[in-house]
Amino acid sequence: MDFGKLGLWPGGFLKIFAESQFGPGVNRNTGAITAVNTNALFPVPNDEITTLSSVQFTQFFTEWFGVYGGKLVTLTDTQGDTNEFAGGRGQTQFMNQNLAFNPVILQTIPYSTLGGGLVFLLPQQRGSVTFSVLGPSGTAEKFGDAFDDGQAYAMETRIKTDFFGLPGHQLLGATGNTKDFTSLNQDPRLLLAQIVAPGLFPVGQQSGSWSVYYDFDQYVYTEPGPEDRGVGLFGRLGFADDDTNPVERFYSIGVGGKGVIPGRGRDSFGAAFYYIELTDQFQGILRSLDDSYGGEIYYNFELTPWLHFTPDLQVFSPSLDLDDTTVVTGLRLMANF
Numbered sequence: 001m002d003f004g005k006l007g008l009w010p011g012g013f014l015k016i017f018a019e020s021q022f023g024p025g026v027n028r029n030t031g032a033i034t035a036v037n038t039n040a041l042f043p044v045p046n047d048e049i050t051t052l053s054s055v056q057f058t059q060f061f062t063e064w065f066g067v068y069g070g071k072l073v074t075l076t077d078t079q080g081d082t083n084e085f086a087g088g089r090g091q092t093q094f095m096n097q098n099l100a101f102n103p104v105i106l107q108t109i110p111y112s113t114l115g116g117g118l119v120f121l122l123p124q125q126r127g128s129v130t131f132s133v134l135g136p137s138g139t140a141e142k143f144g145d146a147f148d149d150g151q152a153y154a155m156e157t158r159i160k161t162d163f164f165g166l167p168g169h170q171l172l173g174a175t176g177n178t179k180d181f182t183s184l185n186q187d188p189r190l191l192l193a194q195i196v197a198p199g200l201f202p203v204g205q206q207s208g209s210w211s212v213y214y215d216f217d218q219y220v221y222t223e224p225g226p227e228d229r230g231v232g233l234f235g236r237l238g239f240a241d242d243d244t245n246p247v248e249r250f251y252s253i254g255v256g257g258k259g260v261i262p263g264r265g266r267d268s269f270g271a272a273f274y275y276i277e278l279t280d281q282f283q284g285i286l287r288s289l290d291d292s293y294g295g296e297i298y299y300n301f302e303l304t305p306w307l308h309f310t311p312d313l314q315v316f317s318p319s320l321d322l323d324d325t326t327v328v329t330g331l332r333l334m335a336n337f
């Protein structure tokens with residue numbers, strides 16, 4: 001809702017977002033610690049549920065400054081880790097979680113939680129800066145108790161670039177969380193005992209965790225026309241607290257494009273590779289786990305202006321050493337009305 005267009009006051013916006021999940025999906029069956037189907041994670045992984053994930057109010061006081069608050073979906077409302085060729089919720093581009101957003105942020109920033117923040121728009125629409133204070137343990141199905149155990153902080157800067165006269169973006173973000181986490185830097189027998197007999201043995205805790213991440217997208221060829229059509233490169237880097245976060249480092253690189261095939265101006269495609277480096281402490285606790293790497297390719301066909309069909313192929317080495325190389329094929333149909 002745009003309050004200015006409703007004749008109430010300028011600069012006010014209200015977004016309400018509800019979502020449902022049906023069916024178990026395949027994420028538990030691949031041997032990977034991250035999801036091959038990003039959209040199946042929301043609103044709650046592996047649970048059939050309908051919930052109100054976001055009720056967000058935003059008020060701009062000038063053309064370049066505003067505030068927002070409410071129940072926020074951090075993947076889109078605050079910490080989107082936006083990328084021209086590899087972003088979103090796995091609905092239109094890559095399906096694999098590692099190519100939709102950076103996995104190093106998962107330990108510190110909940111998907112849906114209470115919170116608020118500031119947004120600054122750079123001059124001449126050159127980018128934005130956001131800063132958020134969030135409940136560190138919020139969930140999509142609950143509205144209360146989000147700040148009972150501390151706070152989470154997130155800051156992200158995204159800037160438009162025009163290297164070589166072609167469009168692109170540079171993004172830098174950081175997150176922090178003040179709640180207590182189970183420390184990975186302790187005798188692994190204590191953590192395994194906690195799984196077998198919760199509460200029987202004291203487990204070491206560490207206050208706070210953090211992550212920093214970077215991503216870029218850059219066109220290397222564009223078609224003439226009013227919309228960005230062409231081929232480009234993208235990549236991500238991520239680093240996290242190795243005492244609390246199972247993922248210590250993350251890297252990805254890929255190529256994406258849209259509208260380059262004659263007569264198929266609304267089609268899009270992508271191919272990418274990623275590498276997840278687990279912390280030594282986490283691998284020491286669960287010795288059957290190892291670093292994971294893999295790749296994905298997709299082609300998004302526009303069947304009609306409102307209907308898109310996407311074949312998808314993923315090949316990866318899962319974190320679970322007991323599993324061989326895994327191949328996941330997928331078909332996605334998306335309708336926009």
